[in-house]
Amino acid sequence: MGAWSGEPFGNDSAGDWAWDLKEQTTWDAVRDALAAVVDTDGPVDSDDATTAIAAAEVVAHGLGRPTQVDAYTADxxxxxxxxxxxxxxxxxxxxRALAEATDPEGELAELWEDDPEEWDAANAKLRAALEG
Known part of the structure; x- marks a missing residue:
C-alpha cells in the first residue's frame, strides 16, 4: 500500500478506487465497497479495508460532513x-464497515502499528462525521 497520510484518500488503493466513481450516479459502488468488509468472515484484507474507509469518506461527503477535502477528493x-x-x-x-476496516486486530491496523496516531485520528474524525 502506497500511503502518504492517514486520511481516507491518503493512499494509492483509495485513489484507484475513487477513479471508478467518475461515471457512477448511484450509491451501488460505495455500498459494494462497504459490504465487502462487513460480509467478510475472518481478517479483512488491507486493500479491502482501505477501500472501505475511502467509501465511508464518500458517504461523509454525501452527508455534507467530509473529513478530507483536497485534490484527492475532487472526484x-x-x-x-x-x-x-x-x-x-x-x-x-x-x-459498520469503518469499524471492521479499522479493527485493531486487522491487517490494515498492523500496517499502521509503527505510526498509528495520524491514522487513528483520521478514522475517529470520520466515525464522528458519519455518526453526525
Missing amino acids: VAAFAMRAGAPGGDVVELAV
Whole structure:
C-alpha cells in the first residue's frame, strides 16, 4: 500500500478506487465497497479495508460532513453531487464497515502499528462525521 497520510484518500488503493466513481450516479459502488468488509468472515484484507474507509469518506461527503477535502477528493465531491444524499442504510453500513476496516486486530491496523496516531485520528474524525 502506497500511503502518504492517514486520511481516507491518503493512499494509492483509495485513489484507484475513487477513479471508478467518475461515471457512477448511484450509491451501488460505495455500498459494494462497504459490504465487502462487513460480509467478510475472518481478517479483512488491507486493500479491502482501505477501500472501505475511502467509501465511508464518500458517504461523509454525501452527508455534507467530509473529513478530507483536497485534490484527492475532487472526484468524490463530484460523485456526491451526482448521487445525492446517501440513504440511512448506506450510512449505517459505512459505520459498520469503518469499524471492521479499522479493527485493531486487522491487517490494515498492523500496517499502521509503527505510526498509528495520524491514522487513528483520521478514522475517529470520520466515525464522528458519519455518526453526525
